[in-house]
Amino acid sequence: MPGAKYSAVKGGRATLLGGVLLLAMLIVSTIGIFGAVFLYNSSPLKPYPIEFINLVPTFWIPVPNYGYSVFFEFMSDLGVGPSSFIFNTGMIIAGALNIPVYPTLIKPLGSTRTAKIGAVTGIIASIGLIGVGVFTETTGFTHVLFATTFFGLIFITAGLVSYANNSTQFFSKNVQRLGYCAFLGGLICTGLVAIFGPPPEWFLLLIVLIWALPISIEMMAKGKSL
Numbered sequence: 055m056p057g058a059k060y061s062a063v064k065g066g067r068a069t070l071l072g073g074v075l076l077l078a079m080l081i082v083s084t085i086g087i088f089g090a091v092f093l094y095n096s097s098p099l100k101p102y103p104i105e106f107i108n109l110v111p112t113f114w115i116p117v118p119n120y121g122y123s124v125f126f127e128f129m130s131d132l133g134v135g136p137s138s139f140i141f142n143t144g145m146i147i148a149g150a151l152n153i154p155v156y157p158t159l160i161k162p163l164g165s166t167r168t169a170k171i172g173a174v175t176g177i178i179a180s181i182g183l184i185g186v187g188v189f190t191e192t193t194g195f196t197h198v199l200f201a202t203t204f205f206g207l208i209f210i211t212a213g214l215v216s217y218a219n220n221s222t223q224f225f226s227k228n229v230q231r232l233g234y235c236a237f238l239g240g241l242i243c244t245g246l247v248a249i250f251g252p253p254p255e256w257f258l259l260l261i262v263l264i265w266a267l268p269i270s271i272e273m274m275a276k277g278k279s280l
Contacts (some may be wrong), residue, residue, distance in 0.1 A: 072158030073273025079151040080266055083183075086144015087129065087259070090137035094122045097136035103191070114192065128252045129259070130201060133190040145187030149204075152180035156211065159273070164221035172214030179207035202244075205258050209240025212265050224276060229268050236265035 094100065100119035114134060122132070132141040156176030163169035185200030216233030219225045225233075239261050246254035 067277060068158040069162050069273050070277030072155045073270045073275075073277055075151050076155045076266055076270035076273065079148045079155070080263060080270065082144055082151060083148035084263070086141050086148065087132065089144070090132035090141035091122050093137040093140060094132055094135070095119070099136075101131075101135040124256050125253055126251075128191075129255050130186065130191045130197060133187065134192060138190065142187040142190060146184050149180045149183030149185075149187070152183065153177055155180075158277075159215065159218075159224075162222060162224040162276075163215065163218040166218050166221050168214055169218040169221075172211050172218055175207045175214060176211040179204050179211055182207065205240065205244055208262060209237050209244070212240070213237030215269075225269070225272055229272055232265055232268060236261050 097119050099116040100122075101114040102117040104113040104115060132138070133145070156173040160169050160173050163172075182200045182203030182205075186197065186204060189196045189200055191197050212233040213236075216225075216230045216237070219230045219233075240258060243254045243257045243261065247258070
């Protein structure tokens with residue numbers, strides 16, 4: 055019977071709070087990103103990067119703004135210029151909200167080694183998201199490091215959470231499969247970003263949203279009975 059293993063798990067109501075925080079993270083990050091796109095498109099000028107050496111901060115000059123393009127501009131471009139405040143603040147708050155989420159999953163997932171490793175990678179990924187907002191594109195390599203940390207580890211976390219779910223069946227089979235798809239799709243799209251640039255980056259965002267939303271819903275629904 056689905057959920058038979060889960061019913062024997064003792065975890066506490068912290069998982070309910072974790073689901074609320076995860077949902078709040080999704081809302082804040084979505085507002086931060088799409089609010090930044092709106093402000094970016096509303097400005098008559100936009101920042102244009104002038105790069106001399108990749109390991110030193112990038113210089114930016116104002117140029118006429120013809121609108122934000124997902125084909126030519128990275129998501130992190132929103133963190134510089136007229137849209138910088140809402141984007142960077144959104145990433146910092148979203149990352150902070152996300153840090154406590156993963157420890158609340160350890161007990162519902164059976165306190166296995168995989169669950170504990172997944173909690174660690176989830177926390178580090180969240181710190182990476184905070185770093186994206188603190189260290190903007192103008193910091194060059196530092197920004198890239200934090201962005202890569204977030205996108206790389208959040209999908210590894212999705213895979214680990216899904217695998218750990220085998221011990222208790224806390225999450226439904228569909229959500230578990232979704233985690234495996236997020237793991238594979240995220241790693242593939244990360245590679246595509248390195249090859250093709252900005253467009254695949256938005257697929258990374260979509261994958262995170264598609265995976266994390268049902269996770270948060272099940273955490274809130276099932277956390278009540280832990």
